[in-house]
Amino acid sequence: MARRVKSLLRRWSSRVFSVELDEAPLSFGIQAAQRGGRPPGFFAELGEQDRCYSLLVSGRDAARRAQFSAQLREQLLRELPPGCDLAAMSSHLPDAEDSLIKGYFIKGNTENSSRIEGLLKDIEQQESVLVCSYTGEDGQQWTQHLWSREQSKKMEMMVKFYVVPSESSICHPSSLNTANYDVFHSFEEAYDVLKKNVDVSPEARSVLEMFPSTVKAGRKPDFPVIAIEGLDATGKTTLTESLRDTLGATLLRSPPQCLSRWRAHFDQQPALIRRAFYALGNYVTEEQIGQEGMKTPVIVDRFWHSTAAYAIATAVSGPACNLPQEGSEVYRWPGDLLQPSLVVLLTLNPQERERRLRNRGQKITDEEQELDHNQFFRLRVEEAYRRISGPPCVVVDASPSADLVLQQVLLLIRAKCHL
Structure with missing residues (x-):
């Protein structure tokens, strides 16, 4: 993996994730240990048939990152199967400057999940893109799986994280830098x-x-x-x-x-x-x-x-x-x-x-x-x-x-x- 991606992964479980829905960032966090309670935010409204995914674009060069993000959005709008919802999202370390990365959140279902995952595997090969999938367990707990690309180019799942509520940041994520x-x-x-x-x-x-x-x-x-x-x-x-x-x-x-x-x-x-x-x-x-x-x-x-x-x-x-x-x-x-x-x-x-x-x-x-x-x-x-x-x-x-x-x-x- 690129140096930038490795540095992001070191504190991955400390990051806050925000999905832009209806002009408001809906935030959630992740942790290694399972805990009970109602799922955070919009996850509580999802059903067992729903499947969600996120793509976060890394890279130090802001101009190239912006160009690639725009191309990625066009590709997703063009190639995602019918029935998918696409929203902007971001991730940051709480109140830490220069920690914000942006990307997209996808909501699908079990019927189109194989097509979505095939598309995301191709995208993950193109640039410094961090891909995650989200699945529900027992109708309550949602988990995040961060995809990992090995030298063999074979896609594997890293250790899963549990989706948990997140405290609101002091400021909007973009304000960090x-x-x-x-x-x-x-x-x-x-x-x-x-x-x-x-x-x-x-x-x-x-x-x-x-x-x-x-x-x-x-x-x-x-x-x-x-x-x-x-x-x-x-x-x-x-x-x-x-x-x-x-x-x-x-x-x-x-x-x-x-x-x-x-x-x-x-x-x-x-x-x-x-x-x-x-x-x-x-x-x-x-x-x-x-x-x-x-x-x-x-x-x-x-x-x-x-x-x-x-x-x-x-x-x-x-x-x-x-x-x-x-x-x-x-x-x-x-x-x-x-x-x-x-x-x-x-x-x-x-x-x-x-x-x-x-x-x-x-x-x-x-x-x-x-x-x-x-x-x-x-x-x-x-x-x-x-x-x-x-x-x-x-x-x-x-x-x-x-x-x-x-x-x-x-x-x-x-x-x-x-x-």
Whole structure:
């Protein structure tokens, strides 16, 4: 086995396992000794005919791990027999940093178990994948069997563990390491992720050809830089164009137009790779700000706040209280990225935003569709916006008329930017 897998197995029985069901991680633990009592969580609802399996993806290289995890999900959706349920899952050591590994949980039954196990045996040969099966005993006790691959490539079962209840972690499992949020705090971090993807992605190669391998901090613009943030249909386009005309400013957008040809491709990539693309887009926009900000004020339609807020909200499930605490490093502004003079966050109640989206009739991204269907996700995005520091957002209610919103934002700009 790979070194990474061996290190994970040393404390295997101490790990907490979480299955993402209905926007909430349902956790369980394992132990070597049997004990009585009701099975934990969803295991109590399973019957003797049910069979469950888990796959956890290991590996030190985050970019390759993300790519393989996405491919694995597609393979499972394509090849699992009918009647199977697939959910995201993770495993971690309680409150131990850099211990989180992610994967998938499969629920099947005795009729399709042989087909599932045949598929999992093939998958286990591909990468550092830890495969477990779960079976019920006496209608009460559930056991976990960790599969082992010997040098002969023959699959065997290791010593079984008994599934037991687990105490809830102090924080969401993703909070154990800021790297789990796919947030980049420097140009080099984002660049390196796409660089590791160029062998399988011509699009990644094309994007990187636009950049040097490092960036240097540019001169601070002579004029103020105002970033306008918010969910789709909150009035960003109307406001930014009005500010441009009123202030005689330059209007820029992130991601910039020069990256638009690749946006559809990266929107379909794993979260880590998608976020790296958008993070690099901020550095293109920064260069444009440096040029235009010497001549006029600059209005930016979305910037780093959007890139980070969506990444953080995607990494966590459930209510907004599962987000990293305020002051966490994950909310820190990148040290090598220009900070705007002012960041305005437009907010709107869900009903009005949905009405505006319908009236626009435009195609929206998968993430924007998720905002409409998943209240928890929308609230996490909005709260993540508010927690980002350096600079923080100034919240403006976008429900009044466009003229009233414009006047309110102009007052903010004149007070904070002296325009």
